[in-house]
Amino acid sequence: MAEAEAFYITTPIYYVNDKPHIGHAYTTLACDVISRFMRLDGRDVMFMTGTDEHGQKVENSAEAAGVEPLAFCDGVSQNFRDLSPMLNFTNDGFIRTTEDRHTVACQAIWQAMVDSGDIYLDSYAGWYSVRDEAFYAEDELQDGANGEKLSPFGAPVGWVEEPSYFFRLSQWQDRLLAYYEEDPNRILPQSRRNEVLSFVKSGLRDLSISRTSFKWGVPVPGDDGHIMYVWVDALTNYLTAVGYPDTEAESFKKYWPADVHMVGKDILRFHAVYWPAFLMSAGLAPPKRIFAHGWWTVEGKKMSKSLGNFIPPQDLVDRYGLDQARYFMMRELPFGNDGNFSHTAMVNRMNSDLANDFGNLAQRVLSMINKNCDGAVPNPGLLTVDDSALLIPARALLANMRGAMESQTIHQALIQLWEVVGEANRYVDSQAPWALKKTDPARMATVLYVLAEVIRHLAILAQPVVPDAASKMLDQLAVPEDQRSFAALNDAGMLVPGTPLPKPQGVFPRYSGPEEGDDAKSGA
RNA sequence: GGCUCCUUAGCUCAGUUGGUUAGAGCACGGGAAUCAUAAUCCCGGUGUCCCCAGUUCAAAUCUGGGAGGAGCCA
Incomplete structure (x- = not known):
């Protein structure tokens, strides 16, 4: 190798x-x-x-x-x-x-x-600000309240003349x-x-x-x-x-x-x-x-000492959940751009994308399997055109996301992933496995297998952003620990029919905390 | 002051080398369905594509000017 x-x-x-x-x-x-x-x-x-x-x-x-x-x-x-x-x-x-x-x-x-x-030795003279750790030219300075000189950022400066090495x-x-x-x-x-x-x-x-x-x-x-x-x-x-x-x-x-x-x-x-x-x-x-x-702004305002609106990371985790916070920061804005953090946007993302779309997809599929397939990976029959229409984009995800990650457009990788989440939800509705249960149980098993396999792809590819949740999802699909790398995204890694599955549990809860505002969150 | 970039639906943004009725997500309204975390799916926009002028058979997309905003530099 x-x-x-x-x-x-x-x-x-x-x-x-x-x-x-x-x-x-x-x-x-x-x-x-x-x-x-x-x-x-x-x-x-x-x-x-x-x-x-x-x-x-x-x-x-x-x-x-x-x-x-x-x-x-x-x-x-x-x-x-x-x-x-x-x-x-x-x-x-x-x-x-x-x-x-x-x-x-x-x-x-x-x-x-x-x-x-x-490198050579010479001497350096100029207005220096300790706080900014920078020298300034005379005309860059502003006048302070007592006639003192201030840096463009309002820091005190002093005239410094000292020998210095230069590059x-x-x-x-x-x-x-x-x-x-x-x-x-x-x-x-x-x-x-x-x-x-x-x-x-x-x-x-x-x-x-x-x-x-x-x-x-x-x-x-x-x-x-x-x-x-x-x-x-x-x-x-x-x-x-x-x-x-x-x-x-x-x-x-x-x-x-x-x-x-x-x-x-x-x-x-x-x-x-x-x-x-x-x-x-x-x-x-x-x-x-x-x-x-x-940079992030917070509720539309720049983070600053005077506003005291720095968000300690621990607050995000405590309030919304670790994976939710990670997902939000990576998805909310095109990576490279400035963006705004707001409670509303955060809750929107975690409820819409994580709970409603991805989490619910896994939950509805795993529940049906649990109830109708003896709690084991179902046994698929011949695949139809509809099945391929979902499997093909799922299998193409790795290559597409790889392209996005190589240029650090992380949000694009996530958009691609969520496109397949959407297609999977549409497939569930169009195939209606709950109806097939009565009319064609064998076809139901095929549909649920295809869905489980697609969720396996999604969970494996979601690991970098939401590691805990993705890992729980993979547990629920009984995917072995050594089958969770991208190398497993091929036929050899496919779910094995008959493998017993644990009882499913939701991995992305909806936000149920206080509605709005910072005052509500901390009595501390 | 110089340079770079941005200004597209209520909000956040996509729109490749100019070409048929300008798109997505969210929000909003209506409907379907009931497997599921009251989640899902379908349908729904008369948007001055910042403004003005120009090039062109044709411009959100090119050129010039203007307005507003961001950034880098001095």
């Missing part, structure tokens, strides 16, 4: 100063769904997430909390690690930038960039453009690719990549007074995770370059411009794809 094709996908590493909210959950969820799909499809998947723990803000927060930075990070990093069990994420690892192996990797890539002549980004314009041209889907969605292209075409300036003003970070090799700028440090995690600097390591040879870096649109530039340039400078292959997804 041929070796499985590797697939390496990453989330950004999350900044420990933040509290996990629906936005973080969303990014990791998308990677989880893609990872699960790829695994079921026979790929050798490496799915990484983690936390970004360096920088002046962390240093300050730790000081304010009266603890050592690392102890501070240990605590808050755990909040992000907790997302995995909470949302059923299947990440293969969790990386922290405070790990020793990461320091080694950062210093190695730095040295490689030095060796290729892309010769200005020399990489043509090579970056060639890298983008090489694959028109290098950066997705297309609108984001356009932005990156116009940014790079407008000319690149050398990039300041070290600081001397704080200590909490990775020291520059051979010059301990300098700490690496947050992005060299953070981005390198993707290499650390697969064994860099040991480029002969099995994991590195297998997984690098990454297949997909999933990012929020706010950090696209770092991933699509700086990171490929760093990598190429260090003699390493740049990532195959960078996908920038959109």
Whole structure:
């Protein structure tokens, strides 16, 4: 048997100063769904997430909390690690930038960039905001209440002048453009690719990549007074995770370059411009794809500290159910677009798509089998044209969904799946097995078999998004654990007539909680 | 200020290289059915395809201008 094709996908590493909210959950969820799909499809998947723990803000927060930075990070990093069990994420690892192996990797890539002549020492002066971690030009600043200078985002700034190492980004314009041209889907969605292209075409300036003003970070090799700028440090995690600097390591040879870096649109530039340039400078292959997804608003409003409307992922799970929350986030909006979270939309999705369409389909079919076929997989007779009309699209689903997942259009994959759910429901009505029960029991058995087989396809293919519910459905069809990958979506995996089936139970309950509004949900 | 993109049914959106009566889901109304989680199935839209002008035998689809919105950059 041929070796499985590797697939390496990453989330950004999350900044420990933040509290996990629906936005973080969303990014990791998308990677989880893609990872699960790829695994079921026979790929050798490496799915990484983690936390970004360096920088002046962390240093300050730790000081304010009266603890050592690392102890501070240990605590808050755990909040992000907790997302995995909470949302059923299947990440293969969790990386922290405070790990020793990461320091080694950062210093190695730095040295490689030095060796290729892309790093030089100069000095940097400008208005700097600790909160934004960015420098600003004089004319970008706004005036604060007391005449103080503020960043465009309203953060305090101070004049900073310090020696700094620079990366010769200005020399990489043509090579970056060639890298983008090489694959028109290098950066997705297309609108984001356009932005990156116009940014790079407008000319690149050398990039300041070290600081001397704080200590909490990775020291520059051979010059301990300098700490690496947050992005060299953070981005390198993707290499650390697969064994860099040991480029002969099995994991590195297998997984690098990454297949997909999933990012929020706010950090696209770092991933699509700086990171490929760093990598190429260090003699390493740049990532195959960078996908920038959109933002969620909540009930039509941007999430913000002042509104305090961040949705903790746990609230979603508690209120609507784990699979329901996962399904909603993946289905509600075209992946890549911005979208709005609302209670009404959430309940609509879980009731219409999950309970009414998919859940009820399984329930009505399994119930009929349970009552009329001795609680076992029915024995089919010859198939008719009507049967084929349903089976053919069901069997075509894998190829179609694979196409969608390869371009990260996750919502499209789900739309395709639900088209077959709809056809199956129509087939139930047109075949009316409850009537056949009296007139033609053999035909009834055939119809129910066809339906069970179609539900087997649907449940196997739904596993990446609604793993728990799909697995319960497969249990009810008595599909063995080792027959649940996509490889089982062929004749050999077909349900065996006569196999005893357990008593069916609904897997997608309708929403029955409070009607509307946030006040109703928590007495806490 | 420069660049990119968007504006299609009440809501969310599809609409390939211009071509017969512009589509889907949800919501809404009517009907059928009764296996099922009061779920399912069928039927139902006189929508200025943002506005104006142009190209064309023919434009939601191309060109120019305008209005509104989003994003990236400076």
